[in-house]
Amino acid sequence: MRKPFIAGNWKMNKSVTEAKELVSSLQKKVKDVENVEIGVCPTALALSEVKNLLADTNIKVGAQNIYWEDSGAFTGEISAEMLADINIDYIIIGHSERRQYFNESDQDVNRKVKSALAHQIKPIICVGETLTERKSQETENKVRFQVKADLAGLTADEVKKVVIAYEPIWAIGTGESATAEEANRVIGIIRDVVRDEYPQVADKVRIQYGGSVKPHNCIEIMKQPEIDGALVGGASLDAASFAEIVLKTTELY
Ligand code: PGA
Numbered sequence: 001m002r003k004p005f006i007a008g009n010w011k012m013n014k015s016v017t018e019a020k021e022l023v024s025s026l027q028k029k030v031k032d033v034e035n036v037e038i039g040v041c042p043t044a045l046a047l048s049e050v051k052n053l054l055a056d057t058n059i060k061v062g063a064q065n066i067y068w069e070d071s072g073a074f075t076g077e078i079s080a081e082m083l084a085d086i087n088i089d090y091i092i093i094g095h096s097e098r099r100q101y102f103n104e105s106d107q108d109v110n111r112k113v114k115s116a117l118a119h120q121i122k123p124i125i126c127v128g129e130t131l132t133e134r135k136s137q138e139t140e141n142k143v144r145f146q147v148k149a150d151l152a153g154l155t156a157d158e159v160k161k162v163v164i165a166y167e168p169i170w171a172i173g174t175g176e177s178a179t180a181e182e183a184n185r186v187i188g189i190i191r192d193v194v195r196d197e198y199p200q201v202a203d204k205v206r207i208q209y210g211g212s213v214k215p216h217n218c219i220e221i222m223k224q225p226e227i228d229g230a231l232v233g234g235a236s237l238d239a240a241s242f243a244e245i246v247l248k249t250t251e252l253y
């Protein structure tokens with residue numbers, strides 16, 4: 001049985017002061033949760049302080065991006081090696097906003113995934129289709145291509161540690177989520193793609209849904225058999241609503 005994983009992607013929100021307040025409040029609300037893994041992904045600036053505050057708690061900490069080299073002349077970037085030094089647990093890689101605004105390709109994503117794994121940090125790899133692709137029935141081809149390219153060259157042992165987030169781009173930050181059944185169907189396809197290459201571990205890989213997950217729709221989404229958690233944007237910026245999503249999910253497992 002896969003342990004569900006609810007992670008909050010804060011994007012470019014919250015100062016260090018606000019980040020510390022948010023996790024302190026969240027921690028009180030979810031401290032007894034055991035059957036759901038919980039994670040928060042603050043900005044790079046707040047990672048160190050947030051990790052210190054959450055050390056020895058049930059909340060994991062993730063970064064939102066890395067560069068794939070360990071160090072060097074790459075102004076403005078941070079590496080997995082540096083994140084490993086402060087015990088960061090996860091790194092979101094290939095979020096659609098990174099792909100769209102910062103031109104990240106699947107080859108970049110693949111390099112970053114390898115770098116994260118080389119430093120024992122688990123990647124949360126984001127894939128998903130645009131509205132145009134969806135309308136032209138390209139969803140399946142798009143996610144197949146992304147998953148294959150993003151995992152290229154990994155060993156089965158590495159793939160076991162990876163989390164994939166299916167995030168239809170048209171559902172991110174729009175208040176419009178995919179229907180739970182549709183998300184379940186696409187996530188099933190993603191698992192089949194993983195199974196093609198890595199039959200031994202495909203059932204172990206956790207695949208989240210992301211895109212306007214809120215307290216009012218999380219049960220329906222989390223009830224689906226293929227969906228192993230959620231990557232939550234907007235609703236993770238408020239301790240009460242993020243905790244509500246986590247607590248509602250605990251009741252299903
Ligand atoms: P949203 O963002 O929940 O605000 O739609 C999800 C994401 O981008 O990960």
